[in-house]
Structures are given as structure tokens and as C-alpha cells.
Amino acid sequence: MSKPSNYSTDQHTKTLLAMVHAPYNRTKNIQSYFDEFLNLVKTANIKYEDALSIKLRDIDNAYFFTKGKLAEIREVCEAHNIKQVIISDQLTPQQARNLEDYLECELMDRTVETVERVAAWLRRKNGITAQFRYCNPIADRGALLAIAEEKVRHRLSTYDRDRR
Numbered sequence: 001m002s003k004p005s006n007y008s009t010d011q012h013t014k015t016l017l018a019m020v021h022a023p024y025n026r027t028k029n030i031q032s033y034f035d036e037f038l039n040l041v042k043t044a045n046i047k048y049e050d051a052l053s054i055k056l057r058d059i060d061n062a063y064f065f066t067k068g069k070l071a072e073i074r075e076v077c078e079a080h081n082i083k084q085v086i087i088s089d090q091l092t093p094q095q096a097r098n099l100e101d102y103l104e105c106e107l108m109d110r111t112v113e114t115v116e117r118v119a120a121w122l123r124r125k126n127g128i129t130a131q132f133r134y135c136n137p138i139a140d141r142g143a144l145l146a147i148a149e150e151k152v153r154h155r156l157s158t159y160d161r162d163r164r
Contacts (some may be wrong), residue, residue: 085099
């Protein structure tokens with residue numbers, strides 16, 4: 001596979017994007033779904049080594065990916081010395097832990113990537129210094145989303161009050 005257009009030789013965490021076409025995803029134009037995911041990654045200013053497009057017929061409850069797809073992802077990770085994998089779909093906490101153990105690298109799913117992007121935006125706009133990175137990237141998404149939502153709601157109410 002050729003190198004993505006945003007490939008860089010700068011030092012950064014070697015990242016692999018796994019763009020998943022899952023059986024429950026009924027999007028007619030899957031490429032637009034993948035493009036949206038790539039835009040999220042670009043907005044978060046994440047540089048990546050490679051991007052895999054993966055079509056799944058079944059979802060494995062333990063690992064999300066089937067054995068063959070897992071082997072393919074692991075092979076790419078080993079070949080490129082990948083340290084981080086970002087998956088375009090949402091995973092359960094158990095699937096995330098299992099994948100991290102199997103692939104031996106940090107894992108983020110779409111939800112975590114979105115939360116971190118919102119957190120970065122909040123820090124830029126509000127000067128919030130809270131750190132949203134955590135040891136287990138799937139730890140407590142609900143709490144993080146609630147915090148981000150509350151910060152946005154507070155900022156909007158302050159903005160509305162200041163405009164009056």
C-alpha cells in the first residue's frame with residue numbers, strides 16, 4: 001500500500017488507522033464514512049503510517065475482528081513497528097483490552113478519538129487544563145463525554161449571557 005498523503009518522517013507515534021465496514025453499518029456510500037473518519041483524524045492532528053480498509057462479515061464478541069483480520073492487522077503493526085491503532089468503530093471495553101493485549105499497542109476507537117478532539121477544543125477555547133488522556137483509553141467514556149458536554153453547555157450559556 002502506498003504511503004498516505006499526510007505521511008511524515010517527523011517523530012511521532014506510529015499509528016495505524018483501521019477503517020471498518022461492519023455488518024451493522026448500513027451506510028450506502030462507505031467511502032464517505034471512511035472520509036469522515038479520516039477528517040476526524042486530520043482534525044485531531046494525528047499523523048499515521050498506514051490505513052487499512054477492513055470489511056467484516058461477522059463481529060467477534062471478544063476481539064471485534066475475526067481471526068484472519070486480527071492476523072492481518074498484527075502483521076501490519078509488526079512490519080511498520082506500529083505503537084497505536086485507531087479504529088473507526090466503537091468497541092466495548094473488553095474488546096479494547098483484548099485488542100491491546102493481542103496487538104501489543106495502544107488502542108483508540110472512534111469514541112475516544114472524538115472525546116480527545118472535544119477535550120482539545122475545550123482546552124483551546126476555554127483554557128481548560130484538564131487532561132483527558134488516561135491509561136486505559138476506553139476507561140470511562142460516559143464520564144468523559146458528560147464532562148465535555150457540561151463544559152460546552154457552560155461555555156454556551158456564558159456566551160449567551162455575555163451577548164445580552
